Amino acid sequence: MTATQPAAEAPETAGETFDSLNPATDEVVGTYPVHTREEVEAAVERAREAARWWASLGFDGRAERLRRWKGVLTRRLAQLCTVVRDETGKPVADAQLESVLGIEHIAWAGKHARKVLGKQRRASGLLMANQAATVEYQPLGVVGVIGPWNYPVFTPLGSITYALAAGNAVVFKPSEYTPGVGKWLVEAFEQVVPEAPVLQLITGFGETGAALTKAGVDKIAFTGSTATGKKIMAAAAETLTPVVIEAGGKDPVLVDADADLDAAADATVWGAFSNSGQTCVGVERVYVHERVHDEFVAKVVEKSKDVRGGSDAAAQYGPMTMPSQLAVVRRHITDALARGGKALIGGVDAVGDRFAQPTVLVDVPEDSEAVREETFGPTVTIAKVRDMDEAVDKANATRYGLGSTVFSKRRGVELAQRLRTGMTAINAPLSFTGIASLPFGGVGDSGFGRIHGPEGLREFARSKAIARQRYTAPIALTTFTRKEKTDALVAKLITVLHGKR
Ligand code: NAD
Secondary structure (H helix, E strand, C coil), rough: CCCCCCCCCCCCCCEEEEECCCCCCCEEEEEEECCCCCHHHHHHHHHHHHHHHHHHHHHHHHHHEEEEEEEEHHHHHHHHHHHHHHHHHHCHHHHHHHHHHHHHHHHHHHHHHHHHHHCCEEEECCCCCCCCEEEEEEEECCCECCCCCCCCCHHHHHHHHHHHCCCEEEECCCCCCCCCHHHHHHHHHHHHCCCCCCCEEECCCCHHHHHHHCCCCEEEEECCCHHHHHHHHHHHHCCCCCCCEEECCEEEEEEECCCCCHHHHHHHCCCCCHHHHHHCCEEEEEECCCCCHHHHHHHHHHHHHHCCCCCCCCCECCCCCCCCHHHHHHHHHHHEEECCCEEECCCCCECCCCEEECCEEECCCCHHHHHCCCCCCEEEEEEEEECHHHHHHHHCCCCCCCEEEEEECCHHHHHHCCCCCCCCEEEECCCCHHHCCCCEECCHHHHHCCHHHHHHHHHHHEEEEEEEEEECCCCCCCCCCCCHHHHHHHHHHHHHHHCCC
C-alpha cells in the first residue's frame, strides 16, 4: 500500500470552538475546535488506514521518521517552549527541560524498537525439541492518547512516541488547557510524515476524550487524574479495549539519618515547588529520621525562602494552570492547620487567585487530606519518624504509588525496594524520569501499565508466538495414533527431567 490521504486533512468540525488561555494573564492564545463524536470516529477511521501504511515501513523506516521528527523538535525547541509557556504559564527554562526529556524518549524509542519488539528466538524445550519457537511484537493498530496539561510535551510523548515506534497510528487528544502544544507536536510530525495521518490531533473537553475511548481504538493511553482514569477504564470495558492509566500520585521522600541533608533539602524544595507543584511525580510528603529531622527542616525552610511563583523572569515557577486547583490547595492547607499542623513557610494566605507561594507544613496528622490526597500544588508536609521502617510504612500507607525518592548513604537500594511505587530515585530527585530506558508507571490509584523503556514499547504491541516444526518428532505426542509405548516413554522422560526430590 502507498500513502493514504494527506495528513493535512485534519478532522472537520461541526463548528463549536473553545479558547486556550494563558493562565498568567487570561489572554486568549488560541482557538480550537470541539471535535464531536462523529469527527473523532472519522479520525480513528483515517488512522486505521494510516496505521497499515506506517506498519509497512518496518522498524527502520519508522526509526528514520522518528529521528527526523526529533530533529525538527530540537531545531525548533525555542518555538515549542514559547507555546508551552503561553498555555501553562511555566518558565521557558522548565518548558525546555520537559521538551528535552521528550526528545530523549523519541530518540530512545526509535533506536530500540527493533531490538525490543523484533523477532526473538525462544528455547522450545526437550519435549518440543523439533520445533523452532519465536516471538515477535506486532503493532496494535490505532492507539488513542489522552493527555494532561501539566507537562504537555513530556507526558503525552511518553505514550505517543512509544506507540509510534511500535508501529501504531495515534489519535491524540491533548488537555483542553494545552491544545496548542498538541497541535504544534502533531504539525511537526506531519512535516516528516506527510504521506498519511499517522499522528492526528483532536481537540475538545472530556466528552471528546470519552468519544475517543469508544471510537474503536485498539488501546487507550491515558494520563491524567485518577477519577478520570476510572471513568475511562469503565468506558473501555464495554468493548474490552485495553488501557494504560498514568494517574496521580502522592510521592514521598525518605530522609535517612546518614543522608546528605543539603541534597535532600534541595531535592525536596525543587520536587515540591517546581512547576507550582503540578507534577505527577512531585514531592508531596517527606519522612525524616528523628536524628536529622530538625536540621533537615531548617534547611528546607531556608531554601524555600528563595523560591517564589510569579510571571516575572525572576520567579522560579508560574501560575496554577488550572484555576480550580487553587481551591484544592487552599482546602488541604486549611484542613492541615485546623488539625494541629503548622506552616513554617506559607500557609492559607500563600494561595492567591492565580499563583500559590510555597508552603511547608509540619505536625500534620497522617490521616489529613494534605497527607492522603494529591494536592498538586506547591506544598509539602514533613514528618518525623523513629526509624526508616516507620518511614517505609508511612510512605506506603496510601492508595497512590507513582514515584518516590530516598536519601540514604547506606540503605538507599534496600529502602527503594520496599517502597510500593513504580519508580524510586536514590539521592537525587526524580532522576528516573530522565532515563529513557526505565519504565514509568504506577501502582494502585496511580494506575497501571508502563510507558518508557522496553516495557513502554511492549505496552503498545501484541506478542505473537510462532512455533514452526523443523522436522517430524521421533515421538509424536499430538496425534490419536499415539502408542502406549510413547506414553510410557514420556512418563519416564518427565520423571528424569522433573521428578527429583
Ligand atoms: P484530567 O483527568 O482532568 O484530564 C486529563 C485528560 O482527560 C484531559 O485531556 C481531559 O480532557 C480528558 N478527559 C476528561 N474526562 C474524560 C473522560 N470522561 N473520558 C476521556 N477523557 C476525559 O487530568 P488533568 O487535570 O489534565 O491532569 C492532572 C492529573 O494528571 C494529576 O492527577 C496528575 O497527577 C496526573 N498526571 C499523571 C502523570 C503520570 O504519568 N502518572 C503525568 C502527568 C499528570
